[in-house]
Amino acid sequence: MWWVFVVRRGYQDTDAAPHVSVVTKLKGVSVSRAEDARRRLWDAADFSRPPQGENVLFLVTNFIVTDKQVQGTCPESPSVLDGICVEDVDCPMGNPVVHGNGIKTGKCVMFNSTHSTCEIFGWCPVENDTLPRKPLLAEAENFTLFIKNTVNFTKFNFSKGNTLQTNDPTYFKTCMYDPFFSPSCPVFRIRDMVEAAGETFGALALLGGSISVRIEWDCDLDQPAAHCQPRYSFILLDRRYNFRTASYYWDSQQQHYRSLLKLYGIRFDISVHGQAGKFGIIPAAVSFGTGIAFLGTATMICDLVLLYLDAKADFYWKEKFEEVRMGCGTTWES
DSSP states (O other), X not given: OXXXXXXXXXXXXXXXXXXXXXXXXXXXXXXXXXXXXXXXEEOHHHHEESOSSSSEEEEEEEEEEEEEEEEEEEEOXXXXXXXXXXXXXXXXXXXXXXXXXXXXXXXXXXXXXXXXXXXXXXXXSOOOOOOOSSOTTGGGGGOEEEEEEEEEETTTTEEEESSOOOSOTTHHHHOOOBTTTBTTOOEEEHHHHHHHTTOOHHHHHHHOEEEEXXXXXXXXXXXXXXXXXXXXXXEEEESOXXXXXXXXXXXXXXXXXXXXXXXXXXXXXXXXXXXXXXXXXXXHHHHHHHHHHHHHXXXXXXXXXXXXXXXXXXXXXXXXXXXXXXXXXXXEEO
16 A cells, blocks of 8 residues: 555556657857868857757767868779779779769879879869867867756646746856756756766767757646656767768859868757656545555465465464364364
């Protein structure tokens, strides 16, 4: 009865399918310096992909840039196995380079003094594949992620958000989430989230990764609404994550160019789960009946153990049953 009514709250009707809303905002500014000593400023519009407000977002922490690409012919990269050649016959015209950057033109040309590769038609020069030794956006560990979450348990007409109700306009600009000292602040430092998932930011930022942010609501609506608070957990899903994107432009001679970016970073997948319970006469009656039935089962199991498994089974048997002798040699047990 204690398990059914106290631990499992069997007297409550439940709603385990809430309607949820998630809004996110990344904030921070970082400066990267390329190999040619040029500096670039990255703000929220640059390092957050896709545009903010989704429950899945990507934070750029490292990148490789191939600047001023134009469509034309050039040697394939020697890092592409299908592009390596010795003579023209190794480069059949019109065939795409497997895992490469373009279409073979039929010529085998020199890439540099030590490698010859197939000439291709594609975006030239081919993609740079030299990865920086350290993350170019290492300052991203101090960026902040604001997660605004609202759950609506329609069965009970009850809604609750994870943001603290306050009249202080500076609260969300100064607070930082802490599970013990500031559990109601929905602003998270990126480094803290990565460490909570069991990884260091420096190790994850170089090649990227994926982290699951799980928000759980377990609300007892027989208690005051203030007791209904979310719990956050962070799980590392993958240690590599990247994708490519490009910016296109024309020069003064109307030549079409693009800048190719291979972006490495941390993908955050935010999921919301929850359930709410409130007293209901029907589940309470069902749970009470189930508890009474379990009491009868417990009595039967105890008898079986004492009668057949206990070391003093004979003594219990004698106390449990009484022999009554009747005429004609008949014996009854009760």
